[in-house]
Amino acid sequence: MKLNNYNLITLLTISSLLVIIISKYNLNIQDLFYNFYSDQLAQKQVDKIIQNQQKWEWVGYTIIPIIILIRSSLVAICLNIGMFFYNMEHPYKFKQFLRIALIGEFVLVLVGFSRIFYFYFIKIDYTLLDLQQYYPLSYINFLDLEKIQPWLIYPLQTINLFEIAYFFVLVYGLWKLLKNKFLKSFEIVTISYGSGLIIWLGLVMFFTLNMS
Secondary structure (H helix, E strand, C coil), X not given: CCCCHXXXXXXXXXXXXXXXXXXXXXXXXXXXXXXXXXCCCCHHHHHHHHHHHHHHHHHHHHCHHHHHHHHHHHHHHHHHHHHHHCCCXXXXXXXXXXXXXXXXXXHHHHHHHHHHHHHHHHCCCCCHHHHHHCCCCEXXXXXXXXXXXXHHHHHHHCCEHHHHHHHHHHHHHHHHHHCCCHHHHHHHHHHHHHHHHHHHHHHHHHHHHHHC
């Protein structure tokens, strides 16, 4: 049975919720948060922050499908624009490009499960900062983060094998949709998604610089 976009969003939402819940209870997120801020704030302040987080955490759960939809839609828009710049007239609808992007989202879910595996079985002694800065199979894991400017951390995290896998999922999905040469689909994704990724990285770096 071929899953439609609504089914994919539902599966992605459930998978993302599992990642969050498993991380919360198996990686001791609350204890890490408390230990991280206990040296900077008074105990009452830390307790208040944790209480507020617990009070509003349901909001984070409810917006998961919205975040998935927005992120996938932006990627689908990039692919659609890529088709336009290649002067390729096609009968395909936006929802078909969205489907390709949604399938790619499962690679990002694997990132979450990989992070859980790493901190639960391999690096069992870690801090909140370790959890935030670690990205599975990323180039940044070979660097000394203390010597790296904060605005460079996210771009360096992006250099990882999961990003490469995500890229090729998009290429394969477009190739299956267009039924053209694989290299042509590779080129379209490189130009369209690649350009979108560079713009996104630039925005993140800009805001990080302005907030630091």
